[in-house]
Amino acid sequence: MSNTDPIYDSLFISDLHLCEERPQTLALFQQFLDTTARQCRRLYILGDLFEYWVGDDMATVMHRQVASWIHDLTDQGVSVFFMHGNRDFLVGDQFSRLCGWTLLSDPHILRWQGENLLLTHGDQLCIDDVDYMKFRRFSRSRFRISVFLHLPRTFRRWVGKRLRRASMKRNTEIMDVNRDETLKLFGQHHVRWMIHGHTHRPASHEDTVEDMTVTRHVLADWGHSGEVLALGNTGFERIALPAPQKKAPTRRGHHS
Template structure:
């Protein structure tokens, strides 16, 4: 049986081709798997499960069709959609996947993360992350009207783009020491994450032992990529429009 791993689709009404790519993927390639792991940032923003827009309903219905077909889907929060909640999971049949999660594939301990926790050199972002993940801050945000939340989300994305433009690229990448710390802490020999949009497989030394770090790709209107695992074999597959 095959496991599939994706992240960073950043689904948004502004990117209709990416949505169609994802819908086709769920109705096609994903149906051949036993399990789909979405490691964060499925949406470019998520302002609450009560946002029942036609766009969100299409995604919900497509995921529900996948899980009802017998494919298990585990969903991790990203830095853009950390407000995905129980109502969304009930509507889709997706199961919550904590960040980080230790799993096992072919008896090899594997750590699954979104990836933003590894970017410890970006101090401003880590402070922001801590603030917005506070349960009280989230409750206060969700208490606002949909219109207010939508405006705040738009403002956050604007500020995020400006901040990223001013940061050195290496600051927004993972910190190597943080990678080793997490691998050692969980006793893992393989780390899979997204967030950085720098798809590649890296060799890592943890206490003299070899480990591996697999970075998932961002999806765009031109295409995407999935990481697959079957019988101990890991491969990357392109996802293109049909």
């Protein structure tokens, strides 16, 4: 069966930060893929789906499970798109094939009813975080990425553990976007809408660029509960995803 009459044109999510240590968020994502996600034509995942990524060849059992859930959704006729976040920017073609999704570059312009929408993870807008921007420039060099991905697995696993430990102490406040940088991006691409995640500050903001009202929709991060931004015939709406009912952990897909 394919979803012949979807309710939503597109759904947008980001910042799930999936990892083995957060089974509740995994359960929530699985439930979302089985329900709400089946009611759209296109699902856009705008980065930081995973807490960290050290190479497609090191995908864990959990990562492969998530890939199979996403692939199941594409089998239902939903097109899935993935944009890198700052934590999972090393996700590559090999894992993308497992998911059946299309990798998008950042920013990506989406055409919708004669209008352009700009999609971005959002970290590039946080230019006031000077240290992060330095790290970003350093770590995103194609050369360094290629070198890193050829390092021994044991070393990359160690890096992954360090990243995970550092992120356990999360809530080191993520800096918000810089307003001027945001308006610049609106102007450069002549768009009225922008959708991004990363800052964990879900809200919709209006501003003005060259006498035009522009709107920036910021996506929510997920934890025990989550939120989706939906685009349908009536425009944008936010859908709350309550925490799944407490029960024994799902074993679906456990048996071969």
